Amino acid sequence: MKQYINVGLIGYGTVGKGVVKILEENKKIALRKVGKPIRVKSICDLRPIDRPELYVKNFRDIIKDPEIDLIVELIGGYEPARTILIEALKAGKNVVTANKAVLAKYWDQIFTTAQDSQTSIYYEASVGGVIPVVQGLSKGLASEEILEIKGILNGTTNFILSEMTKNGITYEDALKSAQSAGFAEADPSFDVNGIDTANKLAILSSLAWGGWIKAKDISVKGISDLDIEDVLITQNFGYDVKLIGSAEKTKDGVDLSVQPCLVNHDHAFATVENEYNAVMITGKDSDDVLFYGKGAGQQPAASSVVSDIINLSKFIVTNTAGIIPDVVYDKKIKIKVLPSGKSKASYYLRFAILDKHVLSKISGILGKFKVSIASLTQSDISDNGCAQIIIITHKTCRKNLEKALKQINATKSIVKSKVVKIKIEI
Numbered sequence: 001m002k003q004y005i006n007v008g009l010i011g012y013g014t015v016g017k018g019v020v021k022i023l024e025e026n027k028k029i030a031l032r033k034v035g036k037p038i039r040v041k042s043i044c045d046l047r048p049i050d051r052p053e054l055y056v057k058n059f060r061d062i063i064k065d066p067e068i069d070l071i072v073e074l075i076g077g078y079e080p081a082r083t084i085l086i087e088a089l090k091a092g093k094n095v096v097t098a099n100k101a102v103l104a105k106y107w108d109q110i111f112t113t114a115q116d117s118q119t120s121i122y123y124e125a126s127v128g129g130v131i132p133v134v135q136g137l138s139k140g141l142a143s144e145e146i147l148e149i150k151g152i153l154n155g156t157t158n159f160i161l162s163e164m165t166k167n168g169i170t171y172e173d174a175l176k177s178a179q180s181a182g183f184a185e186a187d188p189s190f191d192v193n194g195i196d197t198a199n200k201l202a203i204l205s206s207l208a209w210g211g212w213i214k215a216k217d218i219s220v221k222g223i224s225d226l227d228i229e230d231v232l233i234t235q236n237f238g239y240d241v242k243l244i245g246s247a248e249k250t251k252d253g254v255d256l257s258v259q260p261c262l263v264n265h266d267h268a269f270a271t272v273e274n275e276y277n278a279v280m281i282t283g284k285d286s287d288d289v290l291f292y293g294k295g296a297g298q299q300p301a302a303s304s305v306v307s308d309i310i311n312l313s314k315f316i317v318t319n320t321a322g323i324i325p326d327v328v329y330d331k332k333i334k335i336k337v338l339p340s341g342k343s344k345a346s347y348y349l350r351f352a353i354l355d356k357h358v359l360s361k362i363s364g365i366l367g368k369f370k371v372s373i374a375s376l377t378q379s380d381i382s383d384n385g386c387a388q389i390i391i392i393t394h395k396t397c398r399k400n401l402e403k404a405l406k407q408i409n410a411t412k413s414i415v416k417s418k419v420v421k422i423k424i425e426i
């Protein structure tokens with residue numbers, strides 16, 4: 001009978017340090033839940049660490065160590081993370097990871113390897129920080145036919161959007177503010193370009209529908225060209241701007257997108273500020289289920305990793321980890337994805353126009369492409385002879401709207417600059 005659950009940690013950065021701290025501080029809680037103490041036996045990192053007695057230079061020494069029961073991968077990125085996960089699973093080790101990029105890109109290989117080697121991989125911290133949305137979706141909503149997943153899935157961009165909204169500052173200034181608050185990396189491109197959200201959406205969607213939805217199947221737009229003017233105008237229209245990852249089952253395929261969207265002031269997502277995340281999952285019988293919590297930061301992410309360690313350790317103690325796959329992945333399930341042009345939504349459009357007489361031209365072109373107007377507001381002509389028209393459309397097919405805007409943008413006698421378009425989510 002095991003005396004301890006021995007953990008090998010690979011990656012001793014911000015989250016790794018938080019994991020060690022929580023495992024030490026909460027060891028009684030873990031013991032009560034697992035029945036055996038959990039201890040960190042080895043830590044691998046590129047450089048020597050402040051715990052020299054645990055330090056291991058080569059990750060393969062952890063994978064080969066017969067005393068190690070569970071490996072935690074917290075280095076992020078694609079390689080050597082993928083190699084570590086695959087070699088660890090093949091060696092019969094159970095694994096915990098927070099690495100959304102590697103999971104989204106190698107979902108098929110990782111879960112096939114886990115199933116073949118009868119090992120488990122837990123990854124709660126990869127989506128939504130401390131929010132137990134992976135468990136919630138795979139276990140709490142196990143009975144459901146999932147119809148929709150919508151979420152604010154990135155703490156960095158939500159922090160930036162909150163700063164823009166609260167303080168009326170530009171994207172560039174809000175990014176600097178997020179960086180000094182520790183919520184944006186020096187290179188925040190994966191976050192602000194929407195890639196991080198797409199990876200998380202791909203994970204939740206694959207889990208929900210049992211096949212593999214790839215991040216590259218998702219239409220992605222980030223927040224870096226969002227103009228503060230639109231944030232302020234849309235506030236007056238009763239909306240907040242949020243970066244939303246959305247997966248919606250339709251009869252023609254799953255409609256997948258990541259983009260800045262307008263959400264009504266009275267929707268739950270409008271109250272999600274700063275580094276917080278929220279995910280709304282809609283099941284056929286459950287209807288809407290809302291998850292909310294801190295999506296970024298050392299302690300929320302580390303707490304989620306430790307929960308995985310505890311939950312997986314319960315199976316390790318009884319020698320049952322991996323016997324029944326935690327993720328039931330079936331590579332034969334092919335999920336049909338809706339072409340992004342067929343996606344239907346209402347939109348906010350802002351036209352910077354040259355004079356009043358262009359209104360009929362704009363409505364004419366929109367009408368020609370079957371884009372129907374729900375409301376229209378026009379500002380007075382200013383001293384420089386320009387005005388703005390704000391149009392809210394009825395639900396429209398994205399391809400038609402794009403064709404109409406292309407024609408309008410190409411007609412210099414109508415607009416002074418490119419028309420701004422933002423999806424209205426809720």
Ligand code: HSE
Binds near residue numbers: 128157295
């Ligand atoms: N960069 C991520 C975010 C960290 O801002 O949400 C958590 O995945």
